[in-house]
Amino acid sequence: MHPLADESWLLAARAHHLHCWLPPRSQFELGEEGYLGWKRDQRTRRAAAVGALLAEVEYGPAVIERVQSLVHRDHLTIDHGSQAVEDAACLVVIEMQLSEKDPDGLDADLVDAIRHVAKRMSPAALAAAAHMPLGEQTRSILTAAIRPWAD
Numbered sequence: 001m002h003p004l005a006d007e008s009w010l011l012a013a014r015a016h017h018l019h020c021w022l023p024p025r026s027q028f029e030l031g032e033e034g035y036l037g038w039k040r041d042q043r044t045r046r047a048a049a050v051g052a053l054l055a056e057v058e059y060g061p062a063v064i065e066r067v068q069s070l071v072h073r074d075h076l077t078i079d080h081g082s083q084a085v086e087d088a089a090c091l092v093v094i095e096m097q098l099s100e101k102d103p104d105g106l107d108a109d110l111v112d113a114i115r116h117v118a119k120r121m122s123p124a125a126l127a128a129a130a131h132m133p134l135g136e137q138t139r140s141i142l143t144a145a146i147r148p149w150a151d
Helices: 007-014 031-056 061-072 080-099 108-118 123-130 136-150
Strands: none
Touching: 007 031, 007 061, 007 080, 031 061, 061 080, 080 108, 080 123, 080 136, 108 136, 123 136
């Protein structure tokens, strides 16, 4: 856990996959523009949903607003909490992508996807990624994918 993590960080991290299947990616255009639109929609929906849940269990408006801001990833480069939540999400994506693949099945598209995720990560998160429990071949692929940002 991040040494500065407060309750709002933990709540935001737990909300990362809240309703992540709504709406399906297939409802948005193909390509980067469609993907970015889908991600914006996901963050907006997730922030609204977590805000409603927190209000139901009587969190105050300040906490709800803070958690929603973290879920929406506002001010990533300025706000350490948002970066920590982003780092956690990126580490989960990398770990899940690599753990589900046979090392021989790792292709250029997956390496590119990991590179795309890695460029959003802090140096501490990149260091954590380098210590994930992976097989030798998978680790070498991860190392190559994150090298441009890990230096």
